[in-house]
Amino acid sequence: MIVEKMIPAFQKAEGGLFSDVEKADVGDAVTKMNERGVALMAWADPFYPHPSVPPHVAEAMIDCINSGFASHYTAPIGNNDLKVEIAKKLKKVNGMDVEPFRNILITPGSDSGLFFSMLPFINQGDEVMIIDPSYPNNFQNTELLGGVVVRIPIYAEDGYQFRMEEFEKRLTPKTKMIVLTNPNNPTTTVFRREKLESLAEFAVKNDLVVVVDQAFEQPCFDDIEMVSIATLPGMWERTVSVFSLSKGMGLSGLRVGYIVADAKVIDKMYGTAVAVLGATNTSAQMGAIAALQDDSFMEPYFASFDRRRKMVYELLHDVPGVSMLISESGFLSWVDVSRLGTGSEIMSYLNEEALVAVNSGDPYGEAGKHHIRIVHGVLNEEQLHEAVLRIRTALIKFGEEKGIKA
Numbered sequence: 001m002i003v004e005k006m007i008p009a010f011q012k013a014e015g016g017l018f019s020d021v022e023k024a025d026v027g028d029a030v031t032k033m034n035e036r037g038v039a040l041m042a043w044a045d046p047f048y049p050h051p052s053v054p055p056h057v058a059e060a061m062i063d064c065i066n067s068g069f070a071s072h073y074t075a076p077i078g079n080n081d082l083k084v085e086i087a088k089k090l091k092k093v094n095g096m097d098v099e100p101f102r103n104i105l106i107t108p109g110s111d112s113g114l115f116f117s118m119l120p121f122i123n124q125g126d127e128v129m130i131i132d133p134s135y136p137n138n139f140q141n142t143e144l145l146g147g148v149v150v151r152i153p154i155y156a157e158d159g160y161q162f163r164m165e166e167f168e169k170r171l172t173p174k175t176k177m178i179v180l181t182n183p184n185n186p187t188t189t190v191f192r193r194e195k196l197e198s199l200a201e202f203a204v205k206n207d208l209v210v211v212v213d214q215a216f217e218q219p220c221f222d223d224i225e226m227v228s229i230a231t232l233p234g235m236w237e238r239t240v241s242v243f244s245l246s247k248g249m250g251l252s253g254l255r256v257g258y259i260v261a262d263a264k265v266i267d268k269m270y271g272t273a274v275a276v277l278g279a280t281n282t283s284a285q286m287g288a289i290a291a292l293q294d295d296s297f298m299e300p301y302f303a304s305f306d307r308r309r310k311m312v313y314e315l316l317h318d319v320p321g322v323s324m325l326i327s328e329s330g331f332l333s334w335v336d337v338s339r340l341g342t343g344s345e346i347m348s349y350l351n352e353e354a355l356v357a358v359n360s361g362d363p364y365g366e367a368g369k370h371h372i373r374i375v376h377g378v379l380n381e382e383q384l385h386e387a388v389l390r391i392r393t394a395l396i397k398f399g400e401e402k403g404i405k406a
Contacts (some may be wrong), residue, residue: 009143033357034363039387041375042357044303045329046250048378053251053287053295059285060290070283071097076273078106078258079285086243086258093218094228096241102263107191108280110215110244110257115141116276117240117259118179119210119270122147122172125177132160132365133186133334135213138179139365150175153367156336159325160189164198177209180229183329186364186373188399190224197232203236215257216330218248219302221309224328230260233319237262244395247330249291254284306359308321308384315388321399331377334361338370340399346372349398354390 003011033040046052064070083100091095098104107113114137122128124146130138132151142149149171154160168177178199183190191199203210212229220226230239241260246252259269291297309327317324321339337346343361349396350356350372359375361368374391375385399405 007144007146009140009146013140022254033351037355038351039356039379039383039390041378041387042359042373044247044330044332044375046247046377050380052301053253054291054294056294057251057287057290059168061287064283064286070286072104072282073279074282074285076268076277076279076384078104078280079282079289082106082256082285082289082292083258085289089292089295090260094214095231096228096260097248098260099263103260103266104286105259105261105266106267106280107242107257107259107277109246109255110213110242111137111310112277113242113244113259114138114211114213115241116269116273117261118142118145118147118177119276120265120272121177121209121211122174125174127172127174128176129167129170129178129208130365131184132182133184133361133368133371134179134365135179135185136363138181138213147176148174151366152312154184154187155188156323160184160187162193164195164202167199167202171206175206175208177202177211180210181216181228182212182214183220183226185216185330186332186359186361186368186371187325188216188327188329188332188334189224190220190226193225193227196227196229199292200229200232200235203238207238209238209240210235211242214244215242215244216247216332217243219299219305220329222328223305224310240265245288245291247293248298248301251287251291254281254287254327256280256288272324285371304381305377308381309333311381311385312374312376312388315392316395319392319395319399321402321404322395327376331375333374333376334360335372335374336370337372339393339404340395340402342370343372346395346398350391350394353397354385354387354394356387356391356394382386 083104087100113191118141122145126213127146127150128142128147129150152166154162228240246259312333323336347360361371
């Protein structure tokens with residue numbers, strides 16, 4: 001069997017065809033859940049399954065299709081008009097003054113962008129520092145590329161802000177890269193400016209590459225400042241930043257993301273883009289241009305996400321056996337269920353008892369074993385409220401069966 005010739009990182013992957021993988025994003029799990037009427041709150045896909053494409057964005061894509069141009073490739077490095085609009089957004093939102101045709105590469109979503117951002121730098125045995133918990137692809141990408149994951153723990157008592165000593169004591173001559181998800185997925189933590197300044201000094205001092213995934217950068221709540229680490233002293237030339245139109249804009253199905261970096265880095269990526277990425281969908285890029293030119297539709301989205309995070313917190317934070325912080329960004333809730341059981345156990349129970357699919361915390365790192373991740377950006381608000389009430393009722397019942405009281 002040729003599968004035996006795969007590298008170890010691929011051999012240990014599970015897709016649900018030959019194992020009981022209970023994840024919404026592998027195998028045919030979604031189909032099976034839909035057949036049972038399960039509310040899918042495990043996919044970070046805003047407003048799923050309801051439409052969220054603004055009319056002017058849809059019109060731009062339809063015009064592209066009707067013109068016949070949609071049947072053709074866009075250059076693998078991306079549409080130039082889209083790069084111009086992204087450069088405007090970067091200056092306005094991120095404080096980054098970039099050259100559209102030298103510092104930006106369009107990608108088919110941020111997942112491929114994240115992989116491509118790590119790919120040029122990691123050799124066999126290179127150590128990569130990754131906050132734990134964080135986005136599962138951070139860990140898997142490192143292993144697929146032959147790197148060694150070095151986990152940097154973060155703690156609820158710190159509001160999930162990282163401690164620099166956790167980085168410092170794990171530094172070795174093999175340390176090559178820091179991979180940062182900011183805001184963090186799954187904890188929703190927005191890393192504060194003073195923390196990022198300390199991390200930047202550490203990266204510069206030790207000549208480290210920093211790859212930062214900012215997919216969840218909008219919205220941030222309670223007037224918390226969102227800082228792009230590439231804007232800090234000494235960081236532009238050593239940072240590769242990854243962005244997405246999927247989260248804040250609710251355009252996950254378009255699969256449009258982008259990489260921002262120094263021109264010398266982008267030059268090498270331009271030269272390999274067709275081999276690694278292919279090309280981003282032509283009509284999707286036209287829709288992205290329209291979305292960036294008029295992003296007024298995002299304001300009501302952000303207001304909805306704000307109401308949702310508060311509602312989830314109010315309904316779940318006082319459940320016996322549950323501990324959580326209110327979300328700082330995006331549309332996720334990270335819930336500590338350690339007094340009740342493992343995240344995997346609670347995920348399975350909620351799937352059967354509450355007809356709700358959430359994420360077990362296991363894929364998000366060693367620190368996620370006793371957590372669940374709830375995507376509260378899906379459904380409409382009435383459906384979400386009903387689903388979270390079912391979660392509350394089920395968790396209370398589960399706790400009572402285990403003798404857990406407030």
